Amino acid sequence: MLIRWQGVALLLLGALSGCGNGNTLESFGGPTMGSTYSIKYVRHAGLAAPDEVRVQVEQILADIDRQMSTYHSDSDIERFNALPANRCQAMPASILELVRVGEQLSVQSDGSYDLTVEPLLNLWGFGPQAREEKVPSAEALAEVRQRVGHQHLRIDGDQLCKDAAVEVDFNSIAAGYAVDTIASKLEAMGIHDYLAEATGELKASGRKADGSPWRIALEEPRDDRQVAERVIVVDGYGLSTSGDYRNYFEQGGQRFSHTFDARSGAPVSHNLASVTVIHPSALMADGLSTLLLILGPERGWDYAEKHDIGAFFVIRADTGFVTRSSHAFERLSGKKTE
Numbered sequence: 001m002l003i004r005w006q007g008v009a010l011l012l013l014g015a016l017s018g019c020g021n022g023n024t025l026e027s028f029g030g031p032t033m034g035s036t037y038s039i040k041y042v043r044h045a046g047l048a049a050p051d052e053v054r055v056q057v058e059q060i061l062a063d064i065d066r067q068m069s070t071y072h073s074d075s076d077i078e079r080f081n082a083l084p085a086n087r088c089q090a091m092p093a094s095i096l097e098l099v100r101v102g103e104q105l106s107v108q109s110d111g112s113y114d115l116t117v118e119p120l121l122n123l124w125g126f127g128p129q130a131r132e133e134k135v136p137s138a139e140a141l142a143e144v145r146q147r148v149g150h151q152h153l154r155i156d157g158d159q160l161c162k163d164a165a166v167e168v169d170f171n172s173i174a175a176g177y178a179v180d181t182i183a184s185k186l187e188a189m190g191i192h193d194y195l196a197e198a199t200g201e202l203k204a205s206g207r208k209a210d211g212s213p214w215r216i217a218l219e220e221p222r223d224d225r226q227v228a229e230r231v232i233v234v235d236g237y238g239l240s241t242s243g244d245y246r247n248y249f250e251q252g253g254q255r256f257s258h259t260f261d262a263r264s265g266a267p268v269s270h271n272l273a274s275v276t277v278i279h280p281s282a283l284m285a286d287g288l289s290t291l292l293l294i295l296g297p298e299r300g301w302d303y304a305e306k307h308d309i310g311a312f313f314v315i316r317a318d319t320g321f322v323t324r325s326s327h328a329f330e331r332l333s334g335k336k337t338e
Helices: 050-068 076-081 093-108 118-124 138-145 174-188 283-304 327-332
Strands: 008-013 026-033 035-043 087-090 153-156 160-161 192-197 200-205 214-219 227-236 238-244 248-250 252-255 273-279 310-317 321-326
Touching: 008 076, 026 050, 035 093, 035 174, 050 076, 050 093, 050 174, 076 087, 093 153, 093 160, 093 174, 093 283, 118 138, 174 192, 174 200, 174 238, 174 283, 200 214, 200 283, 238 283, 273 283, 273 327, 283 310, 310 327
Parallel strands: none
Antiparallel strands: 008 214, 026 035, 035 192, 087 160, 153 160, 192 200, 200 238, 214 227, 238 273, 248 252, 273 310, 310 321
């Protein structure tokens, strides 16, 4: 299974019942990627029954797990990760697509975002091969950093190659990719009013059975209870939240989160608690929310404004949390609802 380390901070609001116009809002879900998925769609006359839709969705999720899981030694990516330096392996198109997206985000963040941080996650106690949550020695950190860096990856035709013993981890973009793939399948089946969600990443299109919009609550980044920070309308966009508040450890009075800056090899230390990104692609929303969380409240904000990214920042302050939203977020997120 893929294990999602990002903060899940998106809550669907509104009734899920049918409507008197003959349309019904169908829903189903289950476990995936170490978390859960859920599909809700309006079933018009002639559209597929939930069981048929569910078969298609779960096949997509099973394929992604088989290809990209870092928790199955026989997955495509784990077989690649086990290779020594200067080796290549044929890969499915989906993996090569995500590697290209990862390279794009790495270049745009000056190397802060990187798909090859799995050795760092393991070293600090957050990865699939982790032994203990602790601050590593300088020597151990220096050794592992030699095996981190997107520049060590190369695509040659249908093969993924590496010139160092790097390990690729898709946890920051795989769920977004899954949501986009599911959304494309729903559209191909004639389903245009839906909300597809996997591990908190989602995409919504159209409206519910009663004609009301899909309304999503952005959850306040806290681990004791759920509190809606803001409610937005989503139609035709993907939405992803990354946060550092549900997977961390403390040592010597200092907090260490699972969010890593690949340039330093250490968890980020700023006061940005979570970032929500709205984007036409759930894949890009997923990756960009992680990238902005790594960059922090100042660099992340500048990046979002420069690249016209719809981003909602929740920042820790002495009195609690303060929020800040980019101009693109206000434009793309629909009517604000308090």
